[in-house]
Amino acid sequence: MTDSVRVLTPVGMLGAGFPPETVTRGLELGADVIAVDGGSTDSGPYYLGTGTAKTAAGAVAQDLRLLLRAAASAGIPLIIGSCGTSGTDSGVDWVAGIAREILESEGLNLRVATVYSEQRAADLVESLDRIHPLPPAGEIDPATLESCTHIVGMMGHEPIVAALEAGADVVLAGRATDTAVAAAYPLMKGMPAGPVWHAAKIVECGGQCTTNPRAGGVLATIDAYGFTIEPLDPDNSCTPTSVAAHMLYETVNPFSMREPAGTIVVSDATYQALDDRRVRVEGSRFEPAAQHTIKLEGSRITGYETMSFTAIRDPHILGQIDTWAALMRKMIGEWVSRTLGLGDGDYEIDLRLYGYNAILDEIEPDRSPPREVGAMLLVHAADQATATAVAKVANPLMLHLPTPDMSYLPSLAFATSPAETERGAVYEFALNHVVDVDSPTSLFRITLPEAQDD
Amino acid sequence: MTDARTIADLAVEVRSKNAGPFWVTMELFMRDAAGYALVADPAYLDASMVARLYGVPADTIQIFRLPALNVVKISFPRPVSQGSLRDRDIHAGQHHVPLALYPLPASAPAAG
Numbered sequence: 001m002t003d004s005v006r007v008l009t010p011v012g013m014l015g016a017g018f019p020p021e022t023v024t025r026g027l028e029l030g031a032d033v034i035a036v037d038g039g040s041t042d043s044g045p046y047y048l049g050t051g052t053a054k055t056a057a058g059a060v061a062q063d064l065r066l067l068l069r070a071a072a073s074a075g076i077p078l079i080i081g082s083c084g085t086s087g088t089d090s091g092v093d094w095v096a097g098i099a100r101e102i103l104e105s106e107g108l109n110l111r112v113a114t115v116y117s118e119q120r121a122a123d124l125v126e127s128l129d130r131i132h133p134l135p136p137a138g139e140i141d142p143a144t145l146e147s148c149t150h151i152v153g154m155m156g157h158e159p160i161v162a163a164l165e166a167g168a169d170v171v172l173a174g175r176a177t178d179t180a181v182a183a184a185y186p187l188m189k190g191m192p193a194g195p196v197w198h199a200a201k202i203v204e205c206g207g208q209c210t211t212n213p214r215a216g217g218v219l220a221t222i223d224a225y226g227f228t229i230e231p232l233d234p235d236n237s238c239t240p241t242s243v244a245a246h247m248l249y250e251t252v253n254p255f256s257m258r259e260p261a262g263t264i265v266v267s268d269a270t271y272q273a274l275d276d277r278r279v280r281v282e283g284s285r286f287e288p289a290a291q292h293t294i295k296l297e298g299s300r301i302t303g304y305e306t307m308s309f310t311a312i313r314d315p316h317i318l319g320q321i322d323t324w325a326a327l328m329r330k331m332i333g334e335w336v337s338r339t340l341g342l343g344d345g346d347y348e349i350d351l352r353l354y355g356y357n358a359i360l361d362e363i364e365p366d367r368s369p370p371r372e373v374g375a376m377l378l379v380h381a382a383d384q385a386t387a388t389a390v391a392k393v394a395n396p397l398m399l400h401l402p403t404p405d406m407s408y409l410p411s412l413a414f415a416t417s418p419a420e421t422e423r424g425a426v427y428e429f430a431l432n433h434v435v436d437v438d439s440p441t442s443l444f445r446i447t448l449p450e451a452q453d454d
Numbered sequence: 455m456t457d458a459r460t461i462a463d464l465a466v467e468v469r470s471k472n473a474g475p476f477w478v479t480m481e482l483f484m485r486d487a488a489g490y491a492l493v494a495d496p497a498y499l500d501a502s503m504v505a506r507l508y509g510v511p512a513d514t515i516q517i518f519r520l521p522a523l524n525v526v527k528i529s530f531p532r533p534v535s536q537g538s539l540r541d542r543d544i545h546a547g548q549h550h551v552p553l554a555l556y557p558l559p560a561s562a563p564a565a566g
Contacts, residue, residue, distance in 0.1 A: 043544065043545070045475065134476075136531040241523060248481050251473055252516065305539070350539050359542050360549070432474075432476050
């Protein structure tokens, strides 16, 4: 009978880097498992849309080498979720390839399981009546599913537990909830769901729940009554405030969070300082759901973009930058219509005035004249050639457009030559839905090579 | 510059971030209970005030008040789809500013 399980989370995302000594310290403290998230939707729909990673292979390899060595030396499992940023099959294979090279070069003999989470649109179309929207999405239709270049289901802990029980030392999972990665091993060892899921949420971003998030990760010790959390760096601290505040991070609702199997409820949780760097959390609950659901994520191409970027330092233009921008939009429309014969429905532009109001646009509270402005023109069209043609037609305007009261043509400061950059296909998240499932593992595929006798 | 004080003057941190691809969430970490009491007062900060500041429908806005942390948290659906042509803040990490720069009422306590 296990009394407690210690989960080591070295960093919020594989490839972000961490001080090696923090992992050594976690092993000295008796870590039972290393769990780390490999991805997120946070950087946008491109990564899922293309099935490529946001992180550099070299950065992933550096983190993975340290973690594989640590897992092998301590004889504890290593679990990585949402491999390759978006958890597509290509992302899992990418991390698995990096892991294989490291295991070979380090002479480590660890059994690596891969858990795939990519879904076929055709399969989902067949269970359309079991797919439900999450706010603010609407009902799903087959065309939306079929338009996605990649769809993944977010696994809970169950497929990861299945891989561990089958004998895996290392689990490389496709898309998983951030929490499932850290929850899997303690749940498998019989720790209670309330403390496990709450601890998993707190550790999912590594040191984010400490007073110095850049000093490495954390160790959570989960037992029958609650959990204790401490930073891996002896000079870093967890405080009741830093831990409680992490329930706010990137969550809509700070009191409850839905997982595939149920809901984490922390409204009655208490946070108590054990000393100046460790916090004890009790009173967390997990309410099992009547229906097990798997959240779907899908990304699709919306078109192609070309970007042009010029810059303005002339105080005369900057003094009436709104007038200049309005004239630019109007002139682009006229010139594109005249030269390319294209109208409103054929392309779209976004003109952003960096240094003035690019980020907040209409809700910008400060409208004082800027000292310099970078004017980014983004052109969106159904194909790359059209987007680039529009940007090229706009080129003389981006170089020379005056304000209406100027009697000469200024020359503005293009940032690069050529001025236009083709951005390729651009994507959007098309799904915000869950699918009802009868089994928590049915949408996921586990592969585990046969054990080698040696 | 005027000396008009803003919410940021009474806060440790005001931040915003995506909460998944379809929601944005913001937190006001206030310095003390007095500052918290001010921003937690629905007569000052409520869904209609957030709706005006951000140009989003008031009935989609969720506000959570956490007195133990001196925090008010605000969540609403992202008005612009993440990564789309008109998304100028992929992580929604700079959208706290209109809230942070919102003027304090004349009755606000002095900054501590």
